[in-house]
Amino acid sequence: MAEKNYNFKEIERKWQKKWEEKGIFRAKEGAKKKFYVLDMFPYPSGAGLHMGHAFVFSLGDIFARFKRLQGFNVLYPIGYDSLGLPAENAAITAGIRPEDYTKNSIANFMKQQKAMGWSYDWSRTFKTSDSSYYKWDQWIFLKMLEKGLAYRKKSSVNWCPKCRTVLANEQVVGGKCWRHEDTNVEIKYLEQWFFKITEYADELLSGLDKVYWSQRAKIMQKNWIGKSEGTEILFEVEGEKWPIFTTRPDTIFGVTFMVISCQHPRLFELVKEKQKKDAEKFLKKIKSVSEKEMGEVEKEGVFTGSYAINPINKEKIPIYAGNFVVADYGSGMVMAVPAHDQRDFEFAKKYKLPIKQVISGENVKEKAYAGAGILINSGEFNGLSSDEAKQHVTKALEFKKLGRKKVQYKLRDWLISRQRYWGTPIPVVYCEKCGIVPIPEKELPIKLPEHVKFGKGNPLETNEKWINTKCPKCKGKARRETDTMDTFANSSWYYLRYTDPKNKKRIFDTKKANYWAPIDQYIGGPEHITAHLIYIRFYAKFLRDLGLLKFDEPVLKYFTQGIVHASNGEKMSKSKGNVIEPLDTINKYGTDSLRLALVSSASPDKNTNWDENIVLGSYKFLNNFYNYFSSFNPGKKDARVESKVNSFVREITEDIENFQYNLAVIKIRQLFSFFQEKGADKLSAEIMLKLLYPFCPHITEELWQKFGNKSFLSLQKWPEADEKKINEQFEKEEKVIDDIINDINNVVRIIKDKGKNVSKVYIYSLPNELKLYESYSDAIEKRTGLSAKVYAVNAKDKYDPENKSKKVKPGKPGIYLE
């Protein structure tokens, strides 16, 4: 008989409405222990929600609902990271104003978000493109400026020709733009605004010990920050001292040449007249090489004609320009020790430069020896170990004021200028008399002008009226800064604004912020580890130093979710036409089914391929679930059922806590099957609803009500496992039953293969096991399709034509089939 399909549409709409009306998910500061769950806020694109959104936000929602039931005061907000390029590009290609584009996109997003049933506190939502939000971006900028952490500098910067703006280091991925995988980043020399994130480099590194992130995430950040300890040594070149950085001062007697980066801004100060032509030719060649695909580029260089003096032994050594020295790390120049550094070795071989071994160990004929050892050929340092020599050499240099200990980072200062319109205007003016002048706090926000021309260059430069202003200091003529801030600035503190989103007087109330923050559980993609997650930590430390925050680390736990691909494993994308819209799936199966499906097939941190069958499977399960519980007749308490329930409560709780939703779902299904087989008492049934609730909140809320409960399931308490009720003996008994069913089916197959028919099974059990088999006889009948009869072996009236009861052993009853 066909079961009725449950009316998910009606149920889901009903509960979404009720939750909203009653403000079930509103968060209020209080005495309860707080828990801050946060999904990274989305960029509201015109395309609407995609399956990846549906997936990642469901992960957060499940966790938030779970934590609420566990009794925490949960803050689970959402907003829109609405400043950014797509809105501006829509303005260029479709002639839509960025404000309108954003507004429409958000309306569309919201509709879909609500249909997904995510339990946000909607009263706290905001978008970053509101001047009431970006005003505080500007305020932070002014504070940075005040503290000397915002500065302008001319330097080589990354430029994306498609975005037509500069990019931060963190936005360059493998030499390409983060938004344009096919576009090589170009190097330009420009004067730009920077935030001095390197000021916090050390703390950004050490703070990683305080957070509970995956090993992988920590290592990635650690490498990105890239701390190395070494010595800065001054080499004299024609009377001027040039610093270089090395981690191997112990090899200083092995220096046989120097290499300056061919992109070094002061390179031509070193190039002699005689070598100028060669140098220029070389630079041209290098440039054409770097435009080719990446890959192993041979180390190449050219002699500059200049010589440096080795400060330790006064040797005169030639300076080369080379393509393998990074211009903006250290000082852009290195001392080359070919005997003990593989790169220098290769370079020396190519240009036939001397190789001088100064550390004993392996010989250095074929390749450099980069390990430690005992110093040789090193004057008074001979006989020292590498480690000792590092200290001694550095000390000797310090004594002569020609060197010092130094810590060097790979992390660069954060380039925040963008030459685009749809971002936060940087609140400074350029005054003819006073130079760069910050705009006073009380004049914030500096709003984006409505009328600009899109197309070429920075649109802000097209509104003269907006640009021309007065200097706040001297009231003379001044021009506004037309650069806007990187969108990553907007997202570096948004989590704090949620704690006090409507505050007009301050960036946020510090009491509120310090109550809710830091984020206890953050959820987002792996790609944010070396960008957003560094910036958000930097901002937190800065705001702490302003006295606004009482914690050091803004993100205590970080979960990186996987990506949902199309069914063939390709990326879902419009151009490939393989995008599945969450709304379509919801219309077909309901959001509870979709949510369940998204988390049931694989561990949430793994990439998965979309498979509609899984949604269908979830839908079938929920139908069964609904039909079972909507006509539920509670049974008596049964130790067996209670044991199962409690052991599953324990495990499922742990699984959800660890984001192993897939395992939790499997156990929920198993428990439900058990109920179908054995029945359940009322309490067990209610626990079942709670266990499924975080995943499928609508259907469980509905059933909760059907059970006669007046209050919301959303406000109940998460079940706790009663260890005393867990009895492992039951598990063993179940295994015995499974075994006998398997045996019966096996024999049935054999008999059928022989062409005979079977319809009945007789079971002969030891007297002390009789009850067990009797209690399972229904299940045996169901799963074998036979009518079953259970006898004790010693029963006088038993039907046993082949005397199978003789074979009986404990845990293994006799069976006869006919």
Place this chain on the structure above:
RNA sequence: GCGGAUGUGCCGGAGCGGUCAAACGGGACAGACUCAAAAUCUGUUGGCUUAGUGCCUACAAAGGUUCGAAUCCUUUCAUCCGCACCA
């Protein structure tokens, strides 16, 4: 090149020293119910064998530790992801 992760049956994926030919889901196949089913239920799904048995081959490959390994160790191979000349 360096660093990290992974490798299980037709597929997705559990298991992480014995109770494992391996949970759960999907697919496929068979049967039941039906006029009929894409619906529901039951079973089968490594091979051979068998009235509930026994054996063989199996958890990327090869070795090793152990009374015993999918699970621990070593090496190799493959895939994925980060950093890629950071001195």
